[in-house]
Amino acid sequence: MSIQAEFYKSFANISQMEDVKSMPQIAFVGRSNAGKSSLLNMLTNRRGLAITSQKAGRTRLINFFEIKNEYYFVDLPGYGYSSASKGTTQGWGEAIAEYLVNSKHLRLVFILLDIRHDPSQLDVAMLHFLQSHSIPFRILATKCDKLSRAQSHNHRQKLASFLGLGIADIILTSAQNRQGRQDVFDILEQTLV
Secondary structure, three states, X not given: OXXXXXXXXXXOOHHHOOOOOOOOEEEEEEEXXXXXXXXXXXXXXXXXXXXXXXXXXXXXXXXXXXXXXXXXXXXXXXXXXXXXXXXXXXXXXXXXXXXXHHOOOEEEEEEEEEOOOOOOHHHHHHHHHHHHOOOOEEEEEEOHHHOOHHHHXXXXXXXXXXXXXXXXXXXXXXXXXXXXXXXXXXXXXXXXX
């Protein structure tokens, strides 16, 4: 089932966002290869809404997608992609931090982690950053289709333990087989009341 979803605008920084409607914002953040664009396309059931690329690190702007004329999905630039210049990567970090701290309408951040890999130092830093600023977040463990059900369960438990979170704080997702889609929308329903 597709939902009404349209690309709204891209921004380099928060100072350009003055004309954004006063609607709740749900942000998606993660490493450049975590699968944010694929996940956004799966959630909206709109192939090509968010541009996917074979090369990590393509999202360099803050992209807003208007969902059902009620709220925004906000695709934040990926972090930690080594082929990007050091200056550009630092700029992405500043833009992400500025948005997360200063957005008046941010309701929830989904941190995307590839379930097949241990969280990077940047992933852990993002989690601590959100906790230190009291920004609500949930973990979406992506690419679960690459593992068996038992492996996914084991990796989920390991991830929860590593991050000091409960297992219910980590949602298993797959853009390929649509796993976790309903779980995400259940969380959104609770968040947007």
